[in-house]
Amino acid sequence: xxxxxxxxxxxxxxxxxxxxxxxxxxxxxxxxxxxxxxxxxxxxxxxxxxxxxxxxxxxxxxxxxxxxxxxxxxxxxxxxxxxxxxxxxxxxxxxxxxxxxxxxxxxxxxxxxxxxxxxxxxxxxxxxxxxxxxxxxxxxxxxxxxxxxxxxxxxxxxxxxxxxxxxxxxxxxxxxxxxxxxxxxxxxxxxxxxxxxxxxxxxxxxxxxxxxxxxxxxxxxxxxxxxxxxxxxxxxxxxxxxxxxxxxxxxxxxxxxxxxxxxxxxxxxxxxxxxxxxxxxxxxxxxxxxxxxxxxxxxxxxxxxxxxxxxxxxxxxxxxxxxxxxxxxxxxxxxxxxxxxxxxxxxxxxxxxxxxxxxxxxxxxxxxxxxxxxxxxxxxxxxxxxxxxxxxxxxxxxxxxxxxxxxxxxxxxxxxxxxxxxxxxxxxxxxxxxxxxxxxxxxxxxxxxxxxxxxxxxxxxxxxxxxxxxxxxxxxxxxxxxxxxxxxxxxxxxxxxxxxxxxxxxxxxxxxxxxxxxxxxxx
Amino acid sequence: xxxxxxxxxxxxxxxxxxxxxxxxxxxxxxxxxxxxxxxxxxxxxxxxxxxxxxxxxxxxxxxxxxxxxxxxxxxxxxxxxxxxxxxxxxxxxxxxxxxxxxxxxxxxxxxxxxxxxxxxxxxxxxxxxxxxxxxxxxxxxxxxxxxxxxxxxxxxxxxxxxxxxxxxxxxxxxxxxxxxxxxxxxxxxxxxxxxxxxxxxxxxxxxxxxxxxxxxxxxxxxxxxxxxxxxxxxxxxxxxxxxxxxxxxxxxxxxxxxxxxxxxxxxxxxxxxxxxxxxxxxxxxxxxxxxxxxxxxxxxxxxxxxxxxxxxxxxxxxxxxxxxxxxxxxxxxxxxxxxxxxxxxxxxxxxxxxxxxxxxxxxxxxxxxxx
Numbered sequence: 001x002x003x004x005x006x007x008x009x010x011x012x013x014x015x016x017x018x019x020x021x022x023x024x025x026x027x028x029x030x031x032x033x034x035x036x037x038x039x040x041x042x043x044x045x046x047x048x049x050x051x052x053x054x055x056x057x058x059x060x061x062x063x064x065x066x067x068x069x070x071x072x073x074x075x076x077x078x079x080x081x082x083x084x085x086x087x088x089x090x091x092x093x094x095x096x097x098x099x100x101x102x103x104x105x106x107x108x109x110x111x112x113x114x115x116x117x118x119x120x121x122x123x124x125x126x127x128x129x130x131x132x133x134x135x136x137x138x139x140x141x142x143x144x145x146x147x148x149x150x151x152x153x154x155x156x157x158x159x160x161x162x163x164x165x166x167x168x169x170x171x172x173x174x175x176x177x178x179x180x181x182x183x184x185x186x187x188x189x190x191x192x193x194x195x196x197x198x199x200x201x202x203x204x205x206x207x208x209x210x211x212x213x214x215x216x217x218x219x220x221x222x223x224x225x226x227x228x229x230x231x232x233x234x235x236x237x238x239x240x241x242x243x244x245x246x247x248x249x250x251x252x253x254x255x256x257x258x259x260x261x262x263x264x265x266x267x268x269x270x271x272x273x274x275x276x277x278x279x280x281x282x283x284x285x286x287x288x289x290x291x292x293x294x295x296x297x298x299x300x301x302x303x304x305x306x307x308x309x310x311x312x313x314x315x316x317x318x319x320x321x322x323x324x325x326x327x328x329x330x331x332x333x334x335x336x337x338x339x340x341x342x343x344x345x346x347x348x349x350x351x352x353x354x355x356x357x358x359x360x361x362x363x364x365x366x367x368x369x370x371x372x373x374x375x376x377x378x379x380x381x382x383x384x385x386x387x388x389x390x391x392x393x394x395x396x397x398x399x400x401x402x403x404x405x406x407x408x409x410x411x412x413x414x415x416x417x418x419x420x421x422x423x424x425x426x427x428x429x430x431x432x433x434x435x436x437x438x439x440x441x442x443x444x445x446x447x448x449x450x451x452x453x454x455x456x457x458x459x460x461x462x463x464x465x466x467x468x469x470x471x472x473x474x475x476x477x478x479x480x481x482x483x484x485x486x487x488x489x490x491x492x493x494x495x496x497x498x499x500x501x502x503x504x505x506x507x508x509x510x511x512x513x514x515x516x517x518x519x520x521x522x523x
Numbered sequence: 524x525x526x527x528x529x530x531x532x533x534x535x536x537x538x539x540x541x542x543x544x545x546x547x548x549x550x551x552x553x554x555x556x557x558x559x560x561x562x563x564x565x566x567x568x569x570x571x572x573x574x575x576x577x578x579x580x581x582x583x584x585x586x587x588x589x590x591x592x593x594x595x596x597x598x599x600x601x602x603x604x605x606x607x608x609x610x611x612x613x614x615x616x617x618x619x620x621x622x623x624x625x626x627x628x629x630x631x632x633x634x635x636x637x638x639x640x641x642x643x644x645x646x647x648x649x650x651x652x653x654x655x656x657x658x659x660x661x662x663x664x665x666x667x668x669x670x671x672x673x674x675x676x677x678x679x680x681x682x683x684x685x686x687x688x689x690x691x692x693x694x695x696x697x698x699x700x701x702x703x704x705x706x707x708x709x710x711x712x713x714x715x716x717x718x719x720x721x722x723x724x725x726x727x728x729x730x731x732x733x734x735x736x737x738x739x740x741x742x743x744x745x746x747x748x749x750x751x752x753x754x755x756x757x758x759x760x761x762x763x764x765x766x767x768x769x770x771x772x773x774x775x776x777x778x779x780x781x782x783x784x785x786x787x788x789x790x791x792x793x794x795x796x797x798x799x800x801x802x803x804x805x806x807x808x809x810x811x812x813x814x815x816x817x818x819x820x821x822x823x824x825x826x827x828x829x830x831x832x833x834x835x836x837x838x839x840x841x842x843x844x845x846x847x848x849x850x851x852x853x854x855x856x857x858x859x860x861x862x863x864x865x866x867x868x869x870x871x872x873x874x875x876x877x878x879x880x881x882x883x884x885x886x887x888x889x890x891x892x893x894x
Contacts, residue, residue, distance in 0.1 A: 197886045204880055205889040218890035221878035416673055441858035
């Protein structure tokens, strides 16, 4: 049986699993939380030290469930899922799904890491502080920059850290009010636009030119002495690497602006090109994407900030430092700091995994990662472009780095089926596929990123699935209309994702909105 | 539920014989002489096939014969004939049918035709009830049409099954056919109609995802309103995007007109070029501002639907005080295209060329070229 035939026989588990609150039985417990130890204060005494307004009057509404039932619940949910350990997960372009060696989970799960408390005195935390410090030392080579903070808990959080540093910098220079604009590009990650707005900046977006590069004339028109900074992703979400990037940073520097590099996805750059050589002043790297820690789908993760030493005073506090006298220590003495981006100093397990991954690979290994990621992507691109109905964005620009944004426009025109239909079909093969985030300018988009983890066979199998779905769209339209038939969930009503009055991301909101939408209003 | 169904049987006939349109008796006569075949009915049928099963339980209101009843009978769809049509149908019959549908309480009007047909339906019902256009004409500049007949059919099916819950205004555009036959494109904005807010099936937007245009325009209007400076005279141009701003400001603004506001007070409504000049003359140049939007599809900022903003008017306002605002959805529809300033004054058009930051949302702008 060939792999495509095998994948066609896939069937996902479907448990019709309730929300955990619906499984709650009063009095049941999965874990008994230890009380205060004998020589400590009692619970009541401890509560007595809190301000009266902060003490709950009612018990928190938490689900109550025994351990076996809890384990069963989460196992069911995990079986209704797809992910990098279960399928060929190259269809989450821009998110860098790669294999994360299990040994690194073991290292991060050791009591020496897992049982640490972020408020322990530095002298009792020398090991983990050393891991943080040495990870920074490794990034001196990887980025060419000088100082580091591992405080941000994710990629967009990394953008927030950069925007905060930009603000602290201009406040210190006395130009905070004047420098109120930030420039980004249309195919940079959408967070590079959205997050500086949250930080109070006006953001100007540069569209691409015909070749897919940011339009340099538009950039010149947008730059002024109001520009506080530029926030660029490179390569952009199209997979196109801006070869004129030094021209952009030069023009920005001439106006006095800071240059910030979104390197959330550095999977095609390691050992090949560096932040410093493109003349950026600071950057952030997602340790959870490029550097071998799992993508946490919203955290816990690390958007590590890297900056030139001149910007050290503005970084979030505390910084992890070393001196022969003090050993490894936390430096809070940064009076011009942008403050805190997150409590404490970072998500230690992610940093441990990244450190371990980099140390295991070494400099040659890192370069090999990027070379294989680029090779895989360009091989995958050849296979996809041979599929009927598929095309690539900016076709005049043939080469791509580590990912590419494609289009099913022709498929849509010829069959009426577009990217959302292909996405539904993918679930029937036990794999998954992602269309695109903002900007929605490539018609019927899909974005594929086969990182270095995947074998040639994996890419052959995945593209064979896409080719089979294309064939179905042309030849078996009825089957496509009903897909997915082998998955946990079939068609989804998108209304409640789009309407704030209807979506519920917490149990409390669900209860409030449930009656009247998911079922008819009662009496 | 009641729904209206109108087919303009002669729509599109001019196209196949290179007449660029079919508006007017004389053109239609020439088209027939040249051997043009009616094709609107066929395109309407393509859409109808998609929604026929979902039509049960809905009473369709329609003119007789080729204007609708014929197709509905063929598919066994329950309907009521509004009036008998002649062999040669007219634009007036489209307007009459749409008016009657409005009076009889139809919740949706489906029409097959081109820009001329859209104008006729718009003249009768405006934005009072939702419409879906099945594209069957030579010229489809209006955003009230689905991308293809099959998309119209699927969208109507969704509507009839109660799955369309959001609506937005879309432009009714038409070009001057006489000018077009002579090789000049001169489009006009005739009004707005209410259409399903559906990225997948409707003309304007190229791809799916993201917030609907109604949220986008609300966001944009809130930001523009919050950015207005005291002591400045604001002229606010025509269009559904700027209409959201007028609503936000609580003024009695016009959808197709230019209105004036200063310090929250309305100084003028549906102004002519002369009236605008008089208002501007009372202010120092730095206190004169203009907020305009982009016409979807072609990207005009001047010269389409806002001819009141004459070259004289534009020259009185400092360029940096002209704000162009458009939703991300509209800009996505124009991706890769430049904006067009067609003021009627070639020297001024030349002067306006270059990059302009188009405001697309809260604190968010995109650099776009004016050509």
